[in-house]
Amino acid sequence: MRSANLSLVLRRLRDEGPRSRARLATELGLTRSAVSALVGELEDRGLVRRGGVERGGLGRPGTAVELDGGAVCGIGAEVNVNHVATMALDLAGDVVAEHRLDLDANRLAVDEVLDRLAELVLTTDAEVRATGRTTVGCVVGVAGLLDRTHEVLTVGPNLHWKNVPVGAGLRARLGGEYPVTIDNESNLAAVAEATPGDAARQDILVIFGEVGMGGGIVVDGRPLRGHQGYAGEFGHMIVEPGGRRCGCGRVGCWETVAGMRALLDAAADPDDPVRDPDLSLADRLAEINRRAELGDARTLAALDQLGSWIGVGAAMLANALNPAAIVLSGYYAELGDHLRPAIAEQLLAGVLAPQAGGTRVEFSTLGFTAAVRGGATVALEAVFDDPTVVAPRSDALTGGTR
Structure with a gap:
């Protein structure tokens, strides 16, 4: 019961922001003395601290309580086709450390890619510890179908990986006791977009x-992974029967008309510098945006075609699930202004419900950090679920143990 009440207080502060002990007591249905004791314990664990003065209520102003980012961090990590990356977030959601290493996972052996990722995780963890914080966990996102039970990447069409034991491979490099969890990178990106306390998200x-x-x-702020964890593979919906063959081996997948390759094929000849495989994704997108801003007809037509195909698939998903919003992340967000009109047109035309069933189209502001940010957020859930996983600071002073 104590752990559950500590969790209630901590989640309320995360989801709703700083508030006084009196206000917490009212909102959570607890006595003021109980809330004061809970806040005191959370303070001792370094998870909350005193904030400013809360005004606006009846009676005397109270001192607000807020999340304290000084005690713990979660680390998010990612393996993708052209990079490995890490990010450490503290409990308050601030970035403590961040790293990205560009590489071509298709040209490297699996072991070498995992070596590079493990090095980034260890570097990030060392930077967290150098600030006096503790890492509570590391959640790694991988691109492809993931067997979460066994932490095996079953199929990674674009990585060209099959049946890779990512979890076991990373633990062998980080040490068997290192708190690692493996997840799908797009699921983690989705978690990063679900803003706590924002009902519309x-x-x-x-x-x-x-x-x-x-x-x-x-759904309700938590990822829906499906029966065996394979939900969210939107890129392999068939939208163009008889179309281009996909990296997964099938024909006409959404990815074949809305992925980066489709955009480049439409926007540039094979010898165009924008298609140089050594060009970073950021530089490639910057050049496409530059050409679009200059009014290049071929680039604008390619972006309009891309937006239309995104809208076709988005309409299918909106008909099936009627979400409050469809958030476009990754490289779509970088091109958002040029894609929006065509997406909106196809969504309105393809969704049966009036006005697209109220589904909004939004573009992420997280860039290519969404997956690692989501991983760090999921790692920190262990603390919000049970704040007692973090040792009281008084134990260190008295020599006690948890």
Whole structure:
């Protein structure tokens, strides 16, 4: 019961922001003395601290309580086709450390890619510890179908990986006791978009585009993974029967008309510098945006075609799930202003319900950090679920143990 009440207080502060002890007592249905004791314990664990003065209520102003980011961090990590990356977030949601290493996972052996990722995780963890914080967990996102029970990447069409034991491989490199969890990178990107306390961001779909295309479903603020954890593989819906063959081996997948390859094929000749495989994704998108801003007809036509195909698939998903919002993340967000009109047109035309069933189209502001940010957020859930996983600071002073 104590752990559950500590969790209630901590989640309320995360979801609703700083508030006084009196206000917490009223909102949570607890006595003021109980809330004061709970806040005192959370303070001792370094999870909350005193904030400013809360005004606006009846009676004397009270001192607000707020999340304290000084004690713990969660680390998010990602394996994708053209990079590995990490990010550490503290409990208050602030970035403590961040790293990204560009590489071509298709040209490297699996072991070498995992070596590079493990090095980034260890570097990030060392930076967290150098600030006096503790890492409570690391959640790693991988691109492809993931067997979460066994932490095996069953199929990674764009990575060209099959039946890779990612979890076991990373633990062998980080040490068997290191707190690692493996998840799908698009699911983690979806978690990062579900803003706590924002009712309009609790039931959303996230469509994530990079080299490939994936997505995630968030219901009541939590990811919906499906019966065996394979939900969200939007990129492999068949939208063009008889179309181009996909990296998964099938024909006409959404990814074949809305992925990066489709955009480049439409926008540039094979020898165009924008298609140089050594060009970073950021530089490639910057050049496409530059050409669009200059009014290049071929680029604008390619972006309009891309937006139309995104809208076709988005309408299918909106008909099936009627989310509050469809959030376009990854490289789609970088091109958002040029894609929006065609997406909106197809969504209105393709959704049966009036005005697209109220589904909004939004573009992520997280760039290519969504998956690692989501991983760090999921890692920190262990603390919000049970704050007693963090040792009281008084134990260190008295020599006690948890």
